[in-house]
Structures are given as structure tokens and as C-alpha cells.
Amino acid sequence: MPFKFIPYVLAATLVLAGGFLTSLSCAAGSSDSGSYSSTPTTSTSFKKAEKAIADERYEEAYELLSHEVKMDADNADIHNLLGYSARKMGRLEESEAHYFKALSLNPKHKGALEYMGELYLTLNRPDDARKLLEQLEKICWLGCDEEDDLKEAIAKWEEANG
DSSP: OGGGGHHHHHHHHHHHHHHHHHHHHHHTTOOOHHHHOSSOOOOHHHHHHHHHHHTTOHHHHHHHHHHHHHHOTTOHHHHHHHHHHHHHTTOHHHHHHHHHHHHHHOTTOHHHHHHHHHHHHHTTOHHHHHHHHHHHHHHTTTOOHHHHHHHHHHHHHHHHHO
16 A cells, blocks of 8 residues: 555655755855856857956946847847846836847846846835746745846835835
8 A cells, every 4th residue: 555655755756856956056156057048158258248247347248248149139138138238228218128138038047137137126116026036936836036026126225215
């Protein structure tokens, strides 16, 4: 009788292990291009832009990404980082347009959902940010950095704006 349950236990274990590994990859900040964009972003120019963003050189990153998007206009990762760079430079309308484009290309783009939520907080639109958080919670049902970061940003906004 107990042997009838072994396949179910094994299946449940495999599902849980797979979910655990997925959550580890999210927690480690994995940028698996499959979860962001259909086109891998491996060009030298894109990598230089990522480095410029890490070094808070947003104008340089925006310029590099502007050239990159001309060659790969349907890449959600490029539009996401264009949006991020524009937001950091205070060009909020441009930022929103790039996030919209990224999400039109990939509605489950975790980075664009997080960053657009942060943009909405900057624009004092917390309800819109919360809607994006709800989308992230569905996508990252085991949790991910983007979800955690947006939750934290919303909590800070709420604390500051009571």
C-alpha cells in the first residue's frame, strides 16, 4: 500500500526541487535572457552600457543603448535599460515610453515591471506601482529580486508619503 504513493512523492519532490532552483536563480540576480527578452543581448556595446549603468554613467549608457536599439529594435532588454537610464537622468516621459515598449515586447519582463513601478512612485502614482507589483508576484511566485526591490520601494514611498 505505501508503495502506491512513491510516484506522487517523487513527482512532488521534483517539482519542489525545480522551483527551489528557479528561486535560487532569481535570488542570484540571474539575467537569463529567456526570462527577459527573446533576443540575447550579448553585444559589446550592450555590455559597455551595462557597465556604464553600474558606474552611474547614465548618459553614456543611454547613448550606447540608443545605437544598439537601432540594430535590434525589438529587444526588450535594450528598451528596459534605455528606460532605466532615461529615468535616472530625469527624462521621465522617455523612460515610460521605453518601459512600455519593453513590456509590449515581453509582458513578463521582470526588470521592466520593477523599474516602471519605481518610475510610477517617482510620479506619485503608487496604485500603478502596486499593480505592477501584483504582476511580478504572479510571475515570481517563488519570489525574485525584482519583486523584493519593488516591494521595498513601495514601502519606502508609503513611509515618506504617509
